[in-house]
Amino acid sequence: MAKHRQFQIVLFLFACILFLGCSSAGMSLSTPTAASAPTRTPRPSATPRPTLPPTETLPPPSPTPIPAGLGETVSFGDLDMTVLYAVTHDRIVPGGMYYYVPNEGYMVVDVIVRLETTSSNPVEVAWNDFYIINELEEVFNTSFAGSGRFGKTEKVDVFTQVDYDEIAPGDVLEIIDRYAYYCKVIFVISDDSEQTILFGIDASPQFKLLIKK
Numbered sequence: 001m002a003k004h005r006q007f008q009i010v011l012f013l014f015a016c017i018l019f020l021g022c023s024s025a026g027m028s029l030s031t032p033t034a035a036s037a038p039t040r041t042p043r044p045s046a047t048p049r050p051t052l053p054p055t056e057t058l059p060p061p062s063p064t065p066i067p068a069g070l071g072e073t074v075s076f077g078d079l080d081m082t083v084l085y086a087v088t089h090d091r092i093v094p095g096g097m098y099y100y101v102p103n104e105g106y107m108v109v110d111v112i113v114r115l116e117t118t119s120s121n122p123v124e125v126a127w128n129d130f131y132i133i134n135e136l137e138e139v140f141n142t143s144f145a146g147s148g149r150f151g152k153t154e155k156v157d158v159f160t161q162v163d164y165d166e167i168a169p170g171d172v173l174e175i176i177d178r179y180a181y182y183c184k185v186i187f188v189i190s191d192d193s194e195q196t197i198l199f200g201i202d203a204s205p206q207f208k209l210l211i212k213k
Helices: 003-031
Strands: 073-074 081-091 106-117 124-126 129-134 139-141 144-149 171-177 180-189 194-201 205-212
Touching: 003 205, 081 194, 081 205, 106 129, 106 171, 106 194, 129 180, 139 180
Parallel strands: none
Antiparallel strands: 073 081, 081 106, 106 180, 124 171, 129 139, 129 194, 144 180, 194 205
């Protein structure tokens, strides 16, 4: 009876060893599972900047208007102005009655300007609004002037067809749109054998003129 129990015990121990051996063999024969690579958490991308509209390139500030030259036409209100000649004289004969000779240190400048209006209404221009500025920035107004009215396409010899005389304060020239007005405007300015002057009417654009004796 004791032997039978020992056998049972030995048999039971043998069965346990066999079971453990089979279990160990099963684990060693199982195909190892490859360890999965760690998943990288993507970094948050930067918030895209809004696309700005193209910046408009602004033009540079306009320079001071360049004075017009001889023969060029500029506009002033309802007037179109064109300087045709700028000449000097040793003496003038206002009204064809007497000679006028400038005093020492002065000279006579004769500016011929053509005026037209773009308005259907008459336009008045005061003779006292005609002026010259010399290189010393001295301002001279006219004392002698005259005009002739001609067709816009008519050929004109201003030196023989336009008379001038002494003007009085408040004298005006009336301009009508159907005609062209040729004006002789006489100035007595500081003497110089060669100088550059600016000519204008009131607040009009100016003309830059070279004067030679």
